[in-house]
Amino acid sequence: xxxxxxQHLRLLEAILxxxxxxxxxxxxxxxxxxxxDLPVLLLELRNRYSDHGVHLVRAGxxxxxxxxxxxxxxLRVDRRIERKLSRAAVETLSIIAYHxxxxxxxxxxxxxxxxxxxxxxxxLDQGWIRPKGRRQTPGRxxxxxxxxxxxxxxxxxSLSDLPGIDELKAAGLLDAxxxxxxxxxxxxxxxxxxxxxxxxxxxxxxxEEIVEELADEDGR
Amino acid sequence: xxxxxxQHLRLLEAILxxxxxxxxxxxxxxxxxxxxDLPVLLLELRNRYSDHGVHLVRAGxxxxxxxxxxxxxxLRVDRRIERKLSRAAVETLSIIAYHxxxxxxxxxxxxxxxxxxxxxxxxLDQGWIRPKGRRQTPGRxxxxxxxxxxxxxxxxxSLSDLPGIDELKAAGLLDAxxxxxxxxxxxxxxxxxxxxxxxxxxxxxxxEEIVEELADEDGR
Amino acid sequence: MIDGFDDTDQHAGESPMTxxxxxIDGYEGPLDILLSLARDQKVDLTQISVLQLxxxxxxFVAEARRLDLELAAEYLVMAxxxxxxxxxxxxxxxPGAEEPSGEAMAAAxxxxxxxxxxxxxxxxxxxxxxxxxxxxxxxxxxxxxxGNTLTVLQVDLSELLRAYGAHLQRRQGAQPLRIEPHDLHxxxxxxxxxxxxxxxAPSWESLWRYxxxxxxxxxxxxxxxxxxALAATFAASLELAKGGGVRLRQNKPFGPIYLRAPQAGNSExxxxxx
Numbered sequence: 001x002x003x004x005x006x007q008h009l010r011l012l013e014a015i016l017x018x019x020x021x022x023x024x025x026x027x028x029x030x031x032x033x034x035x036x037d038l039p040v041l042l043l044e045l046r047n048r049y050s051d052h053g054v055h056l057v058r059a060g061x062x063x064x065x066x067x068x069x070x071x072x073x074x075l076r077v078d079r080r081i082e083r084k085l086s087r088a089a090v091e092t093l094s095i096i097a098y099h100x101x102x103x104x105x106x107x108x109x110x111x112x113x114x115x116x117x118x119x120x121x122x123x124l125d126q127g128w129i130r131p132k133g134r135r136q137t138p139g140r141x142x143x144x145x146x147x148x149x150x151x152x153x154x155x156x157x158s159l160s161d162l163p164g165i166d167e168l169k170a171a172g173l174l175d176a177x178x179x180x181x182x183x184x185x186x187x188x189x190x191x192x193x194x195x196x197x198x199x200x201x202x203x204x205x206x207x208e209e210i211v212e213e214l215a216d217e218d219g220r
Numbered sequence: 221x222x223x224x225x226x227q228h229l230r231l232l233e234a235i236l237x238x239x240x241x242x243x244x245x246x247x248x249x250x251x252x253x254x255x256x257d258l259p260v261l262l263l264e265l266r267n268r269y270s271d272h273g274v275h276l277v278r279a280g281x282x283x284x285x286x287x288x289x290x291x292x293x294x295l296r297v298d299r300r301i302e303r304k305l306s307r308a309a310v311e312t313l314s315i316i317a318y319h320x321x322x323x324x325x326x327x328x329x330x331x332x333x334x335x336x337x338x339x340x341x342x343x344l345d346q347g348w349i350r351p352k353g354r355r356q357t358p359g360r361x362x363x364x365x366x367x368x369x370x371x372x373x374x375x376x377x378s379l380s381d382l383p384g385i386d387e388l389k390a391a392g393l394l395d396a397x398x399x400x401x402x403x404x405x406x407x408x409x410x411x412x413x414x415x416x417x418x419x420x421x422x423x424x425x426x427x428e429e430i431v432e433e434l435a436d437e438d439g440r
Numbered sequence: 441m442i443d444g445f446d447d448t449d450q451h452a453g454e455s456p457m458t459x460x461x462x463x464i465d466g467y468e469g470p471l472d473i474l475l476s477l478a479r480d481q482k483v484d485l486t487q488i489s490v491l492q493l494x495x496x497x498x499x500f501v502a503e504a505r506r507l508d509l510e511l512a513a514e515y516l517v518m519a520x521x522x523x524x525x526x527x528x529x530x531x532x533x534x535p536g537a538e539e540p541s542g543e544a545m546a547a548a549x550x551x552x553x554x555x556x557x558x559x560x561x562x563x564x565x566x567x568x569x570x571x572x573x574x575x576x577x578x579x580x581x582x583x584x585x586x587g588n589t590l591t592v593l594q595v596d597l598s599e600l601l602r603a604y605g606a607h608l609q610r611r612q613g614a615q616p617l618r619i620e621p622h623d624l625h626x627x628x629x630x631x632x633x634x635x636x637x638x639x640x641a642p643s644w645e646s647l648w649r650y651x652x653x654x655x656x657x658x659x660x661x662x663x664x665x666x667x668x669a670l671a672a673t674f675a676a677s678l679e680l681a682k683g684g685g686v687r688l689r690q691n692k693p694f695g696p697i698y699l700r701a702p703q704a705g706n707s708e709x710x711x712x713x714x
Binding site: 310311313318331342376383 | 597600
């Protein structure tokens, strides 16, 4: 860390400090002189600010200075009544965040009710979700994922910082398939975690394959 | 300088950083806890930032962080002018995105109105669209398509991420029925039509008044 | 509603059934109700008795029907499924059955409840976090610098998609328009009716008397056809008056409108009015 160019560091600091929005690593790199080592600079800068009242925080691939969260109680001056998201919108947001990429039908499967109009678009208007590719299943439905603005808003560095995500994964609860598909073929709770672990991290096509495989297994 | 309360200093830093307006010493004092020594804190903070890319500067009676003046030359590119895109331009962009590659005449045909001169230019200047070959029709018109920068700006990974019509509808992005549908009419549709008409024009209350008036009149 | 869920003690002591029937509007579908019933049963959802849960739900549906509450179809579908599940759990598995066992179905239901609850809790944890612009803040006075200008167009994905949606809508509206036959009243009809009836009305009569039969009731019910009858008759009366076919009178703004045939009585008497 000693070989950090102090001028580069000051420049990066000034660029980040002057922007209200978190900036992508790509934009930052474009703004720095040729040869500046952005990753090292970012880590060094974050380090230097770690005990300040302002922190350098990462949200996905974006970075920005944000006031330290431990000062929240002291900074919250105008206690304007925050715009409440509906319960449906909060649930939908958490399902998209934890299960992403996830289709509308899967969100409905998990919630057990149809998504009413105005739920997804509230989240879209907030800039918290975005469409992300299509599922390779009949109808090729759009899948939804969260944005970096979502991470930034909730002070998350990355999706793996979502509260409790590891536990939920381990418990097999992050599986958006219809429940009976998960259980139809196998029974016994001990196998559930294994099945879920299998499906996680795989592409959608793979999930389908697994389901078919399980079905075969059952047919034996 | 040693007796500066580090928490007070952090708070002052966060307040100065996040405040949307220039802060007078009086306002700063109000935001700090009882007993905080503002003049000492300000001097200490200014001192700590003296070799940073950002300085704490005093202008008249107000204090604020400003990027260090010696970096001005390096920060020059950063003059951003934010412009609202006209509705016509947003719509044109969306049509190019959904229908690409598409010629100017086709965009006009799809929109049903002539494109004004600057519309494509604005999108071109922004780097969101680019010419992409020519249509093999008389006059061999240029076709337009969106660019990587377009995907980048809108946070899309590929064009197939754009939701389809049904998905737009489902997400509530395509709501109001065309006005004429409201008057779909036969007796069976009457109640629905009346309800729809109610919600638009004459309220129930109005009708009641008219009816009452008529009844009065009748009763005489 | 969410508070209602957090507070598991809320329903304690009273019959869960009464609580649910009272609250039915607050629930988002059968799964939501099942989750609440399950939570009343056990804190740990994995330990709930699905058989008991099915009974509770069926009792709830029965109670709702007894009270004549209108239940959406999905509630009844769930009831039917749970009744089936119950029978599968109670009866021995038929040999060589192709479909999932009763136990698998029960496990699937438990999983569904667990998963929904997990997401609900996750949402609450998320919203409980410090939030940007509320608990922690970005730079309050972003700086702009001199020199080269970089024009940035401000438009986000949501606006882009809405613009396309608006366009589709208009295009839909511009498609060949098929107008269904309707029973709205036309001005032409009203003209005919007025002409025909005016002869019998030598004195001032309320416009109301010239409306087609049933208009009064129709207006009370807010029917579109009645409104159109009123509007058409009024427009027809203006049209007639323009050609001297009728005399109109209104004593005050928004007051009742009267009409009569012009040839009735001599012209000086007209001022008498009703």
